[in-house]
Amino acid sequence: MNLNTKITLLCSALTLIVLGGLQVKSAYGAEDSVKLEKQDWSFSGIFGTYDRGELKRGYQIYSEVCSSCHSLEYLAYRNLEEIGFSEAEIKEIAAEYEVKDGPDDEGEMYMRPARQSDKFVSPYANEKEARASNNGAYPPDLSLMSKARKNGPDYIYGLLTRYKDEVPEGMEIADGMNYNEVYPGQQIAMVAPLEDETVEYADGTKATLQQHAKDVTTFLTWAASPEMEERKRLGIKVILFLVIWTAMLMALKKKIWAKLH
Ligand code: HEC
Known part of the structure; x- marks a missing residue:
């Protein structure tokens, strides 16, 4: 068995071990919850x-x-631009809600229409109000x-x-x-x-x-x-880079060894 075959075998064995580990993990995951039907998601x-x-x-x-x-408190109205809403549409959406701002020159807080940079306005002022409106249950963010x-x-x-x-x-x-x-x-x-x-x-x-x-x-x-789409794009670039890098290293190795023979 030459060195190349040995390395290939080693890599295959490692891949199998890693994949095997993942398999075991997801099998455990399935056990402790009700069986969910797997959907065909556009983003998977x-x-x-x-x-x-x-x-x-x-x-x-x-x-x-x-x-x-x-x-939906981590989202701002302007984030909707990322999913295809125009600036005018977003302005209109935001303006339907009111946020507390201030203090003004008299030191008073006041209400004003929401702007694109504001976070999504919550339906309730706080958890107590949320529970009071839902029979004591709390609708989570x-x-x-x-x-x-x-x-x-x-x-x-x-x-x-x-x-x-x-x-x-x-x-x-x-x-x-x-x-x-x-x-x-x-x-x-x-x-x-x-x-x-x-x-x-x-x-x-x-x-x-x-x-x-x-x-x-x-x-x-x-x-x-x-950020998922960006993360995947980067992942694909990294994999492409690694493939090219590996090919270059292999070519280099061949060249160096050819001289030594
Ligand atoms: C009339 C109020 C109301 C509406 C409308 C509503 N929910 Fe809920 N939701 C609740 C309450 C109350 C709970 C908490 C349930 C509990 O604690 O038993 C909850 C819980 C949840 C949970 C958490 C489940 C968990 O595992 O903890 C999710 C997810 C959820 N809702 C999604 C939605 C989505 C998506 C919509 C819109 C399609 C929606 N809800 C509309 C009141 C509402």
Whole structure:
């Protein structure tokens, strides 16, 4: 066996060990949660990017449905430019909300229309008000939700699509709670926020529950990882660089050894 064959064998063995390790990890992950249905996301895989239509429709669902209970506090209105809204559209969106500013010359705080640079305005002033409006339950901020839950996108999609009217025999649903197959413990305080035709799409996409869930999940995943596309582009460049680098080193090695023979 010459040196080259040995190195190739060693590299293959290492790759197998690394891949094997990943496999074991995801198998463990699957055990301790309800089985989620894996969706085909536009942003998965190393070449995956966020589908622009889904992002825009997803924002529409967040703003028309989820935003009455959930904040998105890490996002500013101007971030919407990254998903295809024009500056004029963003100005208009921001101006629908009011933020507290000040103090003015008299030392008073005052309300003014939101600007592009303001963060998304939260539906409630604080956690106490949020709980008081939701039977004591707290609608969490959704900015990082897609990262905060295991298999975030599949989980959010499952949560939104798997409310069931029929409760399994022997299960008692507490007052003010709803049966959901995916939520831990299967009882959630949030009433199913989506169904077929909850919102009407301007681009003619069919407004099914599944489409709504997919769109808003894609939007929330972008909100949690807006840098993902850039990260992947860089990753591909690094891999290309390494391939070229390796080829050059191999050529160099050949040249040097040829002289020594
Ligand atoms: C009427 C208020 C209301 C609306 C509208 C609403 N939610 Fe909720 N949501 C809640 C409450 C309350 C909770 C907390 C549930 C609990 O603690 O049982 C919650 C929890 C959640 C969670 C967290 C689940 C977890 O694992 O902790 C997610 C994700 C979520 N909502 C997504 C959404 C999305 C997406 C929309 C819009 C399509 C939406 N919600 C609309 C009230 C709402």
